[in-house]
Amino acid sequence: MALPGDTKYDCIVIGAGIQGSFTAYHLAKLRKKTLLLEQFPLPHSRGSSHGQTRIIRRAYEEHFYTHMMEECYQLWTELEKESGAQLFRKTGLLVLAKAGNEEYEKVCKNMLENQIPWESLSPAEMKLRYPGLFLSPGEVACCDINGGVLFAEKALRALQMLFKQMGGIIRDGEKVMHIKPGPVVTVTTTSSIYQADGLVITAGPWAQKVLRPLGLQLPLKTLRINVCYWREKIPGKSGILQSLPCFLGFNLNGEEHEVYGLPSQEYPGLIKICFHGGNEADPEERDLKAQNPNIQDIEKLSSFISRYIPGLHPKPAVVEQCMYTNTPDTNFILDHHPLHKNIVIGAGFSGHGFKLSPVVGKILSELCIGEKQSYDLKPFRISRFKTPLKAAL
């Protein structure tokens, strides 16, 4: 095992998911000597950033996310140029809801106020554009015109490649076992010891496990998400495979949780439609069957599909797993450790962090090197929770 002091970095980032990889990329751009540590050999599918696709949209209830998305779109385009890879496909993002739904109204108001290109769609327009998708009377639809799909796996690969090209070091298959805070932080992994002036922790669903020994107990819940792919009953018949863009459904079919979908990409002939929620699970035990699950997500999805997209077979053809790490208000945590200012935390991305990762990485890199913040971080501070510090401290 290497001894402390063998290699000293400006910054160490723990976790090579999309948030850690974007943070490391920004730090390397700022010419900081940066080490990115990952517990699994890369690429892996045990966290939250794997898979081919994610939704990108400006259609948010909160102004601050819509505002952050302006720079995110620019940075995604920059990453496409630097890597030479196509990372975005514009499909539009349909938002579907019961008329009068509060979230839907807020999303429309936000897009209107921020001059986001969007349109409200009448039942007749919906029928014409999206045959195979059946809304009921009293249900409404609008479209965030520049919404679409991000190619997630390709984005991760591009970032990590560019990070290395800029002199960044990635050590994968090395789990962080211990962090010793101080003016210089010492990080011990399963095979080495490293030191740095600043540390960023972006450990996804493992955040609690990494932060607890540092005396920090954040109100995070880790959820197992079933990622479901659906086949047409009669191939080519419904037209849904050719026409359906990304969509987000609020409060449809009597559901409090959202249902969302993306066009066919991962598996030819299959469409990804998922429930924006899941049952609590430890990331280490994700593959065990949930005991007494609270949410019957797949049954709810089957019922949604039978009612709204009846051209699809109501049983999923493929089911995969992914993890959400939710905060109580579903806003992210982007902050310093309350006691150790050179330790920075990015956590609680609550199932909607991928599209925002270019700006999240920028914010975390600024926090790590003590640069002036580009964004108001009030919605993301740890102090919004009541008891973040363990009594032991």
Ligand SMILES: Cc1cc2nc3c(=O)[nH]c(=O)nc-3n(C[C@H](O)[C@H](O)[C@H](O)COP(=O)(O)OP(=O)(O)OC[C@H]3O[C@@H](n4cnc5c(N)ncnc54)[C@H](O)[C@@H]3O)c2cc1C
């Ligand atoms: C099914 C699903 C659909 C989603 N859809 C969307 C969407 O459409 N649009 C959108 O914007 N967002 C979406 N999201 C959310 C988005 O994917 C996540 O917010 C994002 O991937 C979180 O990234 P992360 O880097 O925080 O976590 P992760 O990707 O989990 O990365 C954390 C990394 O830290 C590593 N790590 C943990 N502990 C240690 C340790 N001790 N030592 C070393 N390494 C460690 C882990 O192995 C992991 O690689 C979705 C998420 C899921 C699960």
Ligand SMILES: O=C(O)[C@@H]1CCCC=N1
């Ligand atoms: O973040 C997003 O856009 C998506 C849609 C809703 C569920 C999860 N992520």
